[in-house]
Amino acid sequence: MTLPAFPWTAALAALDPPVDIGREEARREAAEELLRSGYHQEPLVDRLWRHFTQLLGDLLDSTTGGPGSGLWALFLIVAIIVLLAALLVWSLRRMSRGRRAEDEAIFDGRERTAAEHRTEAERLAAAGSWAEAIRERLRAIARDLEERAIVSPMPGRTAAELAADAGRALPDHAAELGAAARLFDDVTYGEAPGTAEGYASLAELDRRLAAARVSLRADA
CATH class of the missing domain: 1.10.418 (Actin-binding Protein, T-fimbrin; domain 1)
Incomplete structure (x- = not known):
C-alpha cells in the first residue's frame, strides 16, 4: 500500500540535516558577518570591548587544554586583569589630581580682609x-x-x-x-x-x- 504524498513531506525531504559547524567555524562566520557593511558603523568602544571579550573567551577556552597551555592562559588572564586595574587606578589618580588642582587655591571663595x-x-x-x-x-x-x-x-x-x-x-x-x-x-x-x-x-x-x-x- 502506497501512502499518499503530502506537499509538506517533499519540503521536509528537501531540508538538509543540521550540521554542527563547531566553535571555530562559528567564530569564522561571525567574523565574516561583522566585516559586512552593516557593522562598519559600530562604535570604536563597542568594537574594542567585543574584541577584548573574545580574547578572554579564547583564553578561557585554552585553560581546558593541556597543562602547559592552561597555565599560560591563566597567566595572561591575570596579567590582563592587573593591567586593567593599573589603568583604572591611574585614571582615578589623574582625575583626583585634576580635582585637587582646582581645590589647591589658598582662598576658599569667601572674600575676607x-x-x-x-x-x-x-x-x-x-x-x-x-x-x-x-x-x-x-x-x-x-x-x-x-x-x-x-x-x-x-x-x-x-x-x-x-x-x-x-x-x-x-x-x-x-x-x-x-x-x-x-x-x-x-x-x-x-x-x-x-x-x-x-x-x-x-x-x-x-x-x-x-x-x-x-x-x-x-x-x-
Missing part, C-alpha cells in the same frame, strides 16, 4: 582646631601681602605660588614662606594634623612680614 582672616584664625586656635587655624593664618598672610601690593592678586593662587611670588619680593623671608606653604599643603591635602607649634610659626611669620613693610618703606 587680612584682619578678618586673622580674627578667624585666632578663634580657631583658641578652640584647638589647629589645622583650620593654620589655613586661616596663611590666608591672612596672603591677603595682607595683596593688600599692601607686595604681591598682585591672582585668582586660584596656590600656597607654593604665593611663597614663590612673595619670596621674590621679600627674599629675606623666602625660606620661611616656603615652609609656611608646605605646612598649609600638609594640613590641607596631606591630612597631616595641625599643631600649636605649626600655628605659632605662621603667626610669627605674619608678624615678621608686617615688620618687613616698614623696612621696605624706610628703604624707599
Whole structure:
C-alpha cells in the first residue's frame, strides 16, 4: 500500500540535516558577518570591548587544554586583569589630581580682609582646631601681602605660588614662606594634623612680614 504524498513531506525531504559547524567555524562566520557593511558603523568602544571579550573567551577556552597551555592562559588572564586595574587606578589618580588642582587655591571663595582672616584664625586656635587655624593664618598672610601690593592678586593662587611670588619680593623671608606653604599643603591635602607649634610659626611669620613693610618703606 502506497501512502499518499503530502506537499509538506517533499519540503521536509528537501531540508538538509543540521550540521554542527563547531566553535571555530562559528567564530569564522561571525567574523565574516561583522566585516559586512552593516557593522562598519559600530562604535570604536563597542568594537574594542567585543574584541577584548573574545580574547578572554579564547583564553578561557585554552585553560581546558593541556597543562602547559592552561597555565599560560591563566597567566595572561591575570596579567590582563592587573593591567586593567593599573589603568583604572591611574585614571582615578589623574582625575583626583585634576580635582585637587582646582581645590589647591589658598582662598576658599569667601572674600575676607587680612584682619578678618586673622580674627578667624585666632578663634580657631583658641578652640584647638589647629589645622583650620593654620589655613586661616596663611590666608591672612596672603591677603595682607595683596593688600599692601607686595604681591598682585591672582585668582586660584596656590600656597607654593604665593611663597614663590612673595619670596621674590621679600627674599629675606623666602625660606620661611616656603615652609609656611608646605605646612598649609600638609594640613590641607596631606591630612597631616595641625599643631600649636605649626600655628605659632605662621603667626610669627605674619608678624615678621608686617615688620618687613616698614623696612621696605624706610628703604624707599
